[in-house]
Amino acid sequence: MHRARPQWGAAALRSVVGSRRYWRTVGQPEGIVSEQDTDHHFVHRSTIPTIHFQPSLPRLPIPKLEDTITRYLAAQKPLLNDEEYRNTEQLAREFETGEGKIIHRDLLEHDRINKHTSYISGPWFDMYLSARDPIVFNYNPFITLNPDPKPGYNSQIVRATNLVVSSLKFLNSLKNDYLRPDIYYVNRKWGQSKLFKHFIRILPPTLSWYGAYLVNAYPLDMSQYKSLFNSTRIPNLSKDTLFTSEFARHLLVMRNGHFYVFEVLDPFGNILHPSEIQAHLTQIIHDADRLPGFELSYLTTEDRNTWATIRQQLVQKGNEENLKKIDSAVFCLCLDKASPKNEIELTHCFLHGYGFNRWFDKSFSLIITSDGTAGINFEHSWGDGIAVLRFINEVYRDSTEHPALVPQSSPAFFVTSCDKLEFHMGRTITSAISAARKKFDEKRKKFCVRTFRHERFGKQFIINQKLSPDAVFQLACQMAVYHLYGKLRPSYEACSTAAFKHGRTETIRPTSVYTKKCTVAFIDQRGMHSIEDMRNMIDECSKYHRRLQLEATLGQGFDRHLFALKHLVQRRGGRIPDIYNDPAYKNINHIIISSSTLGSQAVNHGGFGPVVPDGFGVGYNVFDNWIGCIITSYLDKDSEELIKYLEYTLNDIFDILEGRSLM
Incomplete structure (x- = not known):
């Protein structure tokens, strides 16, 4: 039987401050809180100070320009036909070896003289506040x-x-x-270790991050x-x-x-x-x-x-x-x-x-x-x-x-x-x-809202299949979009870069040559591949999605880098390079599926609006035994269709993982 925690009145007296009553410990001067009284005023008292790691957090890296262009082209390939891709590739490579090289060098220099922050922080604030x-x-x-x-x-x-x-x-x-402090522990035992916490506390803030890193613990930025x-x-x-x-x-x-x-x-x-x-x-x-x-x-x-x-x-x-x-x-x-x-x-x-x-x-x-x-x-x-x-x-x-x-x-x-x-x-x-x-x-x-709940399987089943739960849901989204439009459309998944000082977010691009190959096999070539081949395609999608997740988490996506380069040119009043005027660049940033996931014991669900008038906002979660999402849109009929196809494609994926052929 639940017992409520003793109320504050059991250990406190009223203090009249400007005719208002506040709580403090008996016999204690105002403003001084005892250890016994901490639950009355604080959610907890941490051994490690809240911002202890801020001075030593690693800085958000600026990717190499050639890596950014390679990743950008990889994301464009499944969205373009051969002629469109050749044109986009030419513009991207010209940017890489020409004016992009100069702008990138200037961005590196700007970052070098602003070590107190990240290269994306200022442009990202500008983007939001200027909208x-x-x-x-x-x-x-x-x-x-x-x-x-x-x-x-x-x-x-x-x-x-x-x-x-x-x-x-x-x-x-x-x-x-x-x-x-927000810390990601690879081994959770260190989060419970008093010895570790006291060791970190005595380290100077300029060295504290490195102390945590020694035990595979990664402090996160808390500047927000x-x-x-x-x-x-x-x-x-x-x-x-x-x-x-x-x-x-x-x-x-x-x-x-x-x-x-x-x-x-x-x-x-x-x-x-x-x-x-x-x-x-x-x-x-x-x-x-x-x-x-x-x-x-x-x-x-x-x-x-x-x-x-x-x-x-x-x-x-x-x-x-x-x-x-x-x-x-x-x-x-x-x-x-x-x-x-x-x-x-x-x-x-x-x-x-x-x-x-x-x-x-x-x-x-x-x-x-x-x-x-x-x-x-x-x-x-x-x-x-x-x-x-x-x-x-x-x-x-x-x-x-x-x-x-x-x-x-x-x-x-x-x-x-x-x-x-x-x-x-x-x-x-x-x-x-x-x-x-x-x-x-x-x-x-x-504005229309639709909810979706799939109960044939969830996170536990997917993990037992040695697959990424996030990758499986994103693949199902790609297939559902293909059913709806007859082609893949630009998609976006938010990823935090809080492992770095003043990191914000990076983009995961779920649409890839692997998801395209798998989608075509499931829909256009239905029944033409063996169960084993189709299972291997799902595996390839999962592995590639994990790679994209890791790259984005480490600040090695392409979206923020290209955005920052363009922002630098605009701030200086220069000519916008041709890569940004390419219809393919504008298309890939016209996000039809904008998605994000939040997992927590406290959270029921969450959501947001679509980022373009003809798009969808997909707030989702892969729970232990079921998958759920909330889809927002201005397209009522298309939302209904998308949910119908999402159910259909998750059933197809489940059948293949269970070793059953598609009917």
């Missing part, structure tokens, strides 16, 4: 959490309070350098974490900016489109008592539900130049302080009235909602529906999924294992009122909100 499309649908992904395993803890207020408290504990751990809290993307004409406040201690809560703020931390990092957080959230729901919906936040769904112009008008109308409170808030908590009934409704809710109960510019928003379903919607320019996933894992574990509230908890009787943000708006701003709502609603109606 003028709305960030909702196009950029912001979402991840939903599994329910709390104890059903009674899934009511909206209880779960929201527990997740808010655990999020603040994560923030305190991060700020105090207590959060465990500084933008996780108190951060917002600010719209500006031409290029947005990222804003982070170091000192703000208030939480932003949205309900029915209305904005409320209240302080959740005191100046020493002590967290507001859970019963008071509970009371504030109860008050907010009661107050907001008596009011008509407030639609200001529709503006964050607009294209960035339009939103930048209207935001400036909001400032001129005297709303600057309110906007600062939104921008600087620890994070945004969205308390939704909705109660999604299935995964499709859940995806719509967490990816875009109804537009007016989200501030999509916040670094992340914690969303809790009326039935206690929880998840994250995050702005993508500041960071990638790996940082958000670590946050989710820690917060889910802490909130379920050490809940701040039990279902029977009563809210505090006497709490100061939280501040409701009131805005001054004229006719121009009101009209802009109406226009934003109309555009958002039109986009939402066209």
Whole structure:
């Protein structure tokens, strides 16, 4: 039988700071936390400081130009006919031996004099922040959490309070350098070794990475974490900016489109008592539900130049302080009235909602529906999924294992009122909100979501076949696309390069000569090959995909390198080389299948929008005994067809692996 962890009241007393009650250990000065009290303020206290490895992390390598061109051509070959490929190969080789050689040399020199960062970091920020499309649908992904395993803890207020408290504990751990560093252990025993941790701790930060490397442990970059809290993307004409406040201690809560703020931390990092957080959230729901919906936040769904112009008008109308409170808030908590009934409704809710109960510019928003379903919607320019996933894992574990509230908890009787943000708006701003709502609603109606679940096999079966689970799913996607279009189309799989200082992501290109050969054998030449030959083709696809994964993880893909070379030319105002004007280059970057996977005990599912109007966003996971994905698109009929063919091709792959011929 589960026993709830003793509540904070058992070992703490109330400290009145500015008429707010915070928690600290009995008989202890404010701001000083004892070892026994760590669970009240931190998710944990790491032996190794959080950023201990940052100074010694290896730098993201710039691939050799000849390797990049070779990889680029290998990715182009299955997408082009012979004549198209010859033309593309000629342009690529001319670039390699001509102007590309000079630009590459300049990129190496630029990288040499900027050793504090990576060659891709600046261009990647520019790419995101210069994009003028709305960030909702196009950029912001979402991840939903599994329910709390104890059903009674899934009511909206209880779960929201527990997740808010655990999020603040994560923030305190991060700020105090207590959060465990992200480390990939080849041998997990070192992650549990106290001797190893103490040895690493005494090493100077400039040498710490090498100490971990000695035991095949690989620390990861954690520079993105500084933008996780108190951060917002600010719209500006031409290029947005990222804003982070170091000192703000208030939480932003949205309900029915209305904005409320209240302080959740005191100046020493002590967290507001859970019963008071509970009371504030109860008050907010009661107050907001008596009011008509407030639609200001529709503006964050607009294209960035339009939103930048209207935001400036909001400032001129005297709303600057309110906007600062939104921008600087620890994070945004969205308390939704909705109660999604299935995964499709859940995806719509967490990816875009109804537009007016989200501030999509916040670094992340914690969303809790009326039935206690929880998840994250995050702005993508500041960071990638790996940082958000670590946050989710820690917060889910802490909130379920050490809940701040039990279902029977009563809210505090006497709490100061939280501040409701009131805005001054004229006719121009009101009209802009109406226009934003109309555009958002039109986009939402066209946006379709489909879910897929295949239960004949999963990760365990594939591993027993000595194959890569990721490769098998990607191969099935290639076959499904071929069924749908009669040819292979450009595909993309995201891969983190967090093993390097300021690494972001690299692209895995799942479409290859191996997947093309296998696809043609399964579809166009069905029944013409032996079971053994077809099994060997699957093996070849798996081996090549593993190679692509390894190259991308080590920063040895081609996409980021070619992107950085082009960015360098554009920044200097030079002529764009012919390789970038090649229709084949534009085609390979018109991504029809954009895919990503996240695996975690805390995660229910996740997803994102397609990156092109005629494409698909595929968020997938290969579980132990089944395979699931969420597919987003603006092509309703094609989405249905894609799922039908995905089921069909996974069945074909399973039959071959089981030694059965295709019917």
